[in-house]
Amino acid sequence: MNYIFLFYFFALSSAIDLTCPQSAITINTPEGGFPADGISFFPANYTCKIQVINHQLQDANRILQFIIPDGQVVRIDVQTNTRYYSADAIAGIDMTRNYYRLSSDEPVFFAPANNATVQIKTVFNISTFYFTWKYTDVTSLKTVQKSTGSIISMNFDKDTAYIFTSSSSQVAFHIANYLWLPNGMTSKLYVYDGPNAASKFLGNYDMYQYNNNHSTGSSLTIVNFYGSRVESYGIANDWSALSSYEGYSFVLLSSTPNNYLDTTSFGRKTALTFYTNTSQECSILELAFLHPNRTGHSVEIRPLTPTHWMKPLLNYSYEDTISSMLPQQILSDTFTVELVQSDVVIYAQSGRAENWTNLSPGRKGSLISQSLWNPTAQLPKIYTDTFSSSETVRLEFDFKSVVVEKGDGNFGITVHAADSKLVSMQFDDTSSYTGSNYAYGVKMDLRSTSVSDGSSYYVNFLVGASSSYTIFVCLALVFSFSGL
Known part of the structure; x- marks a missing residue:
């Protein structure tokens, strides 16, 4: 019975007109299909190509053009028995010459303005094809407005x-861990050079990254017509904040530490913005200069994104003993690392490093408030942290800045000796002192009850070994300070 059906279907297909149309398809024919009589087997060595306009036409009998006005897309729906890996194929090609292989697994192609191609090409005579088209207006799509400096999940709503x-400035857009994403994920994202989908089509995201990097005006629009998921995050930046860099990357951190390598030419800078969606804290675990003998190498770590134009809070030089300065806590989900003529490997993670609170002799670090790392974040009512050592150590403190706005709680560091005696250094809105101090102990407590983004602290600490030490008995030192 199956053989009879196939024979009948082949016979029926032979009667269907498979001649590739010779006139352009325009919005004047807003809907249609090919072949006109429905799905059919196609003969071996067949080619029908709906050619991109303005290309040289080599065979007029095999060419058809989709001409698509601004503000429109053409939806192509395919019926075929071919799979992605089949020798016989049907494909869509947009105006940037990007190729979209269509199959029974991927049967839909959205052709953006201003012209597009659909191509059917066979090697054998065993494949069936049929596709329909429909012009669709995209000028009244639902919109989501974001400013530069924003980070957003790439699981965009359809249409x-x-x-x-x-x-x-002009606008640049990057997707985190772009080179690690599965093939095809970002090809479904269409990028337009302007404030809506009626603007000039720049290509899908892959082509946009390859050819453009940024908009020509102050807006960039991205649409996912397919509704496919992109398991990553994207960042929009002012192009003026990135244009001086030799390269720029956006990195999504996880709780599993990973290495990130970046390189910079002599006299140039590159930058990486790190982001985590799982924590309000990140950690730099290791940082290594690959060519430490070259002079002038340095790494600066800035809050938030390049668009925020914030001063660096941390600096590492090729002359530093960096291993003693890490791990380093960053109380933010976003930070930017700027490399100055350096080839650097950075080992980082979201969340807290396991050994961040270890007070090992020789250790250096910086206690930097969340209000300095991320002034836009909502601060916890109480922030505490506890550091400890298995032996008595000397703790040296350099209070670079402590600011407590009037009526906004206080900030303090308390060092506990092995016999439970302590040294307490407390700051409130009546204090006006910055300077240095030291204490001996086995534990250090940090506590802040300031919730205003105008209150902050920046304290460097150094852990030294202690063979003989002094115990401060119930001593409370209250310092005054001046603000930044």
Whole structure:
């Protein structure tokens, strides 16, 4: 019975007109299909190509053009028995010449303005093809507005225009861990050079990254017509904040530590923005200069994104003993590492490093408030941290800055000796002192009850060994300070 059906289907297919149309398809024919009589087997060595306009036409009998006005896309729906790996194939090609292989697994192609191609090409005579088209208006899509400096999940809603706008610059957009994403994920994201999907089509995200890097005006629009998931995050930046860099990357951190390598030419800078969606804290675990004998190498770590134009809070030089300065806590989900003529490997993770609170002799570190790392974040009512050592150590403190706004709680560090005696260094809104101090002990407590983004602290500490030490008995030192 199956053989009879196949024979009948082949016979029926032979009667269907498979001649590749010779005139352009325009919005004047807003819907249609090919072949006109429905799905059919195609003969071996067949080619029908709906050619991109303005290319040289080599065979007029095999060419058809989709001409698509601004503000429109053409939805192509395919019926075929071919799979992605089949020798016989049907494909869509957009105006940037990007190729979309269509199959029974991937049967839909959205053709953006202003022109597009659909190509059917066979080697054997065993494949069936049929596709329909429909012009669709995209000028009234639902919109989501974001400013530069924003980080956003790339699981965009279907048929929604995500518009990224700068108040002072062109717009650049990057997707985190782009080179690690599965093939095809980002090819479904369409990028437009302007404030809506009627703007000039720049290509899918892959082509946009390859050719453009940024908008020509102050807005960039991205649309996911397919509704496919992209398991990553994206960042919009002012192009003016990135244009001086030799390279820029956006990195999504996980709780599993990973290495990140970046290189910079002599006299140039590159930057990486790190982000985590699982914690309000990150850690730099290791940092290594690959060519430590070269002079002038340095790494600066800045809050938030390049668009925020914030001063660096941490600096590492090729002359530093960096191993003694790490791990380093960063009380933010976002920070930017700037490399100055350096080839550097960075080992980082989201969350807290296991050994962040270890007071090992020789250790250096910086206690930097969340309000300095991320002034836009909501601060906890009480922030505490406890550091400890298995032996008595000398703790030296350099209070670079402590600011407590009027009525905004206090900040303090308490050092506990082995016999439970302690040294307490407390700051409130009546204090006006910055300077240095030291104490001996086996534990250090940090406590802040300031919740205003105008209150902050920046304290460097050094852990020294102690063979003989002095115990401070119930001593409370209250310092005054001046602000930044």
